[in-house]
Amino acid sequence: MPPRNPELPEGTDQIVNGTTAEEGGGKNVGFVASGGNGPARAATDKLVSQVRDQVETLRGQAGDKLRTYADDGKGRATGLLDNFAGVIDDAAKSIDERLGAEYGDYAHRASEAVASFAGRVRDKTVDDLVDDTRDIVRKSPAIAIAAAAVVGFALIRLVRTGLDDLGATRTKSGGRKRPARNSDTNTSGGA
Numbered sequence: 001m002p003p004r005n006p007e008l009p010e011g012t013d014q015i016v017n018g019t020t021a022e023e024g025g026g027k028n029v030g031f032v033a034s035g036g037n038g039p040a041r042a043a044t045d046k047l048v049s050q051v052r053d054q055v056e057t058l059r060g061q062a063g064d065k066l067r068t069y070a071d072d073g074k075g076r077a078t079g080l081l082d083n084f085a086g087v088i089d090d091a092a093k094s095i096d097e098r099l100g101a102e103y104g105d106y107a108h109r110a111s112e113a114v115a116s117f118a119g120r121v122r123d124k125t126v127d128d129l130v131d132d133t134r135d136i137v138r139k140s141p142a143i144a145i146a147a148a149a150v151v152g153f154a155l156i157r158l159v160r161t162g163l164d165d166l167g168a169t170r171t172k173s174g175g176r177k178r179p180a181r182n183s184d185t186n187t188s189g190g191a
Contacts, residue, residue, distance in 0.1 A: 070126040081118035085111050
């Protein structure tokens with residue numbers, strides 16, 4: 001901010017010609033206050049207030065939408081965990097029949113652990129799950145980084161599998177052919 005002109009009254013920034021008459025000189029000179037309460041200032045304050053209200057409304061709507069998506073995701077995840085527990089339990093029964101109850105007991109415990117975890121996730125709110133995750137990351141960041149790496153690897157594999165399936169479907173239906181991968185081509189230099 002430029003330095004204030006010492007000739008101006010306190011609280012003013014600049015001289016504006018033609019606003020008020022100066023005593024004795026007959027010259028029209030006025031002062032513009034730096035924090036004036038004129039109509040322009042009131043209009044600016046009203047506009048700023050409206051923008052803040054709109055931002056708060058949008059922020060609230062985005063938070064609600066995100067919370068809805070998170071709740072849907074939590075429901076799907078617990079459903080998948082329940083299904084996974086069922087698969088493990090079926091495998092445990094098969095192990096019981098083939099190898100005996102001693103070996104099947106380990107699989108039954110794993111099934112119970114997965115089902116118990118699904119129940120705990122189902123009973124908690126999304127906010128509680130986020131708080132629990134933050135606590136785990138604070139207590140053991142190395143485990144959190146390793147888990148993130150494993151999840152990232154799994155997601156990449158899922159995406160690649162989906163893309164491979166999509167490419168196979170396109171080539172079977174006469175669509176665009178996918179370019180060959182390096183491992184699919186003969187790189188030995190021969191014909």
